[in-house]
Amino acid sequence: FKRGSKIGWLAITALPEFSASQLENRVKTMLKTRHDVAPDDSSGVRSWNSEKEFRKVESLFWAIKALSWFVGLMTLLAGVLGVSNIMLIAVKERTKEIGLRRAIGARPSAIVIMIVQENIALTSVAGISGLIAALSTLSIAGRILGDSSQMMGRPSVDLNIAIWATVILVVLGLVAAIMPARAALKINPIEALRME
Numbered sequence: 001f002k003r004g005s006k007i008g009w010l011a012i013t014a015l016p017e018f019s020a021s022q023l024e025n026r027v028k029t030m031l032k033t034r035h036d037v038a039p040d041d042s043s044g045v046r047s048w049n050s051e052k053e054f055r056k057v058e059s060l061f062w063a064i065k066a067l068s069w070f071v072g073l074m075t076l077l078a079g080v081l082g083v084s085n086i087m088l089i090a091v092k093e094r095t096k097e098i099g100l101r102r103a104i105g106a107r108p109s110a111i112v113i114m115i116v117q118e119n120i121a122l123t124s125v126a127g128i129s130g131l132i133a134a135l136s137t138l139s140i141a142g143r144i145l146g147d148s149s150q151m152m153g154r155p156s157v158d159l160n161i162a163i164w165a166t167v168i169l170v171v172l173g174l175v176a177a178i179m180p181a182r183a184a185l186k187i188n189p190i191e192a193l194r195m196e
Contacts, residue, residue, distance in 0.1 A: 087180035116177040
């Protein structure tokens with residue numbers, strides 16, 4: 001950028017595989033050598049490196065992303081624990097039915113599979129409904145923000161993250177089914193049939 005016949009300042013960018021700080025030192029050394037500036041003269045060739053500021057912003061966004069993952073996983077865990085508790089209550093309320101199934105010859109594995117299927121169905125429906133609600137909310141937010149969101153980009157959910165969240169939800173649904181399934185297996189068929 002010229003000021004008349006003199007160059008006022010230069011703007012230099014580094015390729016992604018190179019550090020801007022290393023490039024800064026090499027360029028300053030080269031300019032000092034070409035223009036007979038003493039190597040230890042700090043004011044002969046001055047510079048400002050935006051890499052440091054960029055790294056601060058990048059680390060801030062990394063921290064926000066990590067916090068989002070943590071909050072998301074804790075929300076999923078809380079939801080799965082809620083579903084597990086609901087299934088425990090459902091097993092307790094269906095004691096007579098489970099006892100009757102066991103009395104007429106249902107294998108323990110059939111009872112466990114029934115509880116696991118119900119648990120996975122419940123967590124999957126709740127999770128997919130939540131995902132659809134989140135995508136709808138982001139879509140509406142993107143329309144409301146319109147062109148004002150150009151700097152940060154339109155709010156969206158990465159498809160890979162959505163798929164991983166669904167997989168994690170199903171796996172946590174399987175884990176949450178363990179306690180209700182164990183409770184169902186402990187039901188004594190004779191005692192269950194005597195219940196009013």
